[in-house]
Amino acid sequence: MKPLDPGDARFAQIPTPALVLDAAALDANIARMAAFAATRGIQLRPHMKSHKSVAIAQRQCAAGAVGIACATLAEAEDLSAADIRNILLTSPPAGEEKCVRFVALSRRGSIATVVDDADQVNMLRAIAGNVALELAVDIDVGQERTGVVGPREAVALARLIASLPNTRFAGIQGYAGHAQHVVGFDERQRVARGAAQRLRDVVSALSEAGLKPGFVSGSGTGTSDIDMREGPYTEIQAGSYLLMDAEYRTVRGADDSALPFEQSLYVLATVVSNRRCGEITVDAGTKALAVNGPVPDVLIGVPKRARYRFWGDEHGIIALPPGAATLPTGRRILIAATHCDPTVNLHSAYHVIMDDGSLNVWPIGGRYRPLRAAGS
């Protein structure tokens, strides 16, 4: 695929720093994961937390996704407002404020949430009145973040859910976040298999109790190939595959190959200073590029072997290789995202280079909602 050119006239008027998305690479990634899943007979419910874009979610659904997973109520609210079907909230809502918001979404229908606690279930049910709820049990498969920790607890919670009026026990989730970024294939497979076994044990216990889950959801970009082959997942939640980043570019496949997805996400930056020898300063720092990943290592529009480093909220420094000509101020460059999810979260829109060469702007939503200001 032809790499983007930051000198392209379409980029000239974009206020920098800015997110740029290569639609050809994006669509290739969407199609590739959809084809993998179809071949394996697994459903895709890709995760919105990576892209936070209704436009991208619609593209994923058009390519065969059965629904969309999301991490926050704000993301779920955006999806529901756009009439996306089969939404799954993958973090348990807790406390009255979150339960009220989930019930409001349930009134519109076609949404489920995971829960891991009887208090959450009882509060949701008390708020819901006669609104039907779809609840799934979150299983801790070794990530140690949310989820019940074993089959016995899972059965007890599923039984509580199934016993309540207007409340359906929809399925289970086990997300092995701790496995996704393990670089070597064998070790990643070992961790993924451990998580899968914990899920299988839960499925068995639930089935024995007459509570066979309607879906078994989980998996991410790093383990989806393993999980789709080996189960017990009925659906895959992978999200980052469609954007890719420096971290996932280091993750190796079975034959030591890279993951079969292409970089589609970049930050467009402008050279704002070149007064020092061998260095230029660009307008993309820690407020434009997430820092919790490797240092950005793909730079387009600068000499080969140039290296980026963060230098504050608004700036990065690019060290030029010895002998290279400096770049004039105003020159634009592209920086591949270092960690896609938190990088997207820093921006309000994607600037999308479409297959036909046109430029689109897709809003990024799903931000944390403030309390509505009085009078607004």
Add this chain to the structure above:
Amino acid sequence: MKPLDPGDARFAQIPTPALVLDAAALDANIARMAAFAATRGIQLRPHMKSHKSVAIAQRQCAAGAVGIACATLAEAEDLSAADIRNILLTSPPAGEEKCVRFVALSRRGSIATVVDDADQVNMLRAIAGNVALELAVDIDVGQERTGVVGPREAVALARLIASLPNTRFAGIQGYAGHAQHVVGFDERQRVARGAAQRLRDVVSALSEAGLKPGFVSGSGTGTSDIDMREGPYTEIQAGSYLLMDAEYRTVRGADDSALPFEQSLYVLATVVSNRRCGEITVDAGTKALAVNGPVPDVLIGVPKRARYRFWGDEHGIIALPPGAATLPTGRRILIAATHCDPTVNLHSAYHVIMDDGSLNVWPIGGRYRPLRAAGS
């Protein structure tokens, strides 16, 4: 000052994670820095990049600030739209897109920008037509990010500015970002003095050339006490003092005391899972709290000696001390910001506990602007 209570009924309906601002602490910080400056006969032009809030900028101006400094054109546009006077853009604008935006702001007046490059000056002038421009020379005082590197270059650029029609050489800026977080006072003073000396050399050279700068702007929260006493600054750009964070709480004063400012910025979070022994999971992770600072170390609403760690985009884990009771899901806690500027940047509004006990919502603006979508 009485610490905030996350169990307070005013917090119950706020969608978490959420930024919370203690107006009493904020106003005390604003007043304290204003008093320091007044005593020293130095002007304050506090930096907006920390807070990104027009409401806070107006509060600073009401307390005596002569204007507001800002890092990005988006921040400058918000300030200008609110008729804030004496705006200083502290990063050089480069390239046509940024120059066009700065000229549009100059048409409304009462704004200056720093520049460090003749290309920038010539492009601004070419775009401006008969719009008057106020340009200041940015000096690299050791931060090695932007700015001309010595007196000779500074004089040449000031002379170019002064020679152009409708263009005023307004002053100089030297920001010693590398000095602000040096923990020990003596070493911080040494670095600050080095930066100040470089600025003094530039002031001398400019004065000899008949180009005495109208202002000498710089300094930050970490060095403002030194810089106000020793010069050569005519105005101080400090910003973080009004929010404070874990990083600035480690910075020591002359007698090994803490800086004389109070924590005013917190993230309100909800306990969303408590299924594991000795740990609870809250809904504030790397998308709610900046990671480029110390780990959050002030937690209100959890047992003493509880410790926070990041566990992904949306979650953090709090390890409880041995023997402590766990917290129920839905319980709320407050986490002091670890690094204020990038934490603010992750949110859309402050939830402000006012002195009279009421709750206000102040929008956070100044986000990077996307290209306007076709038809919007």
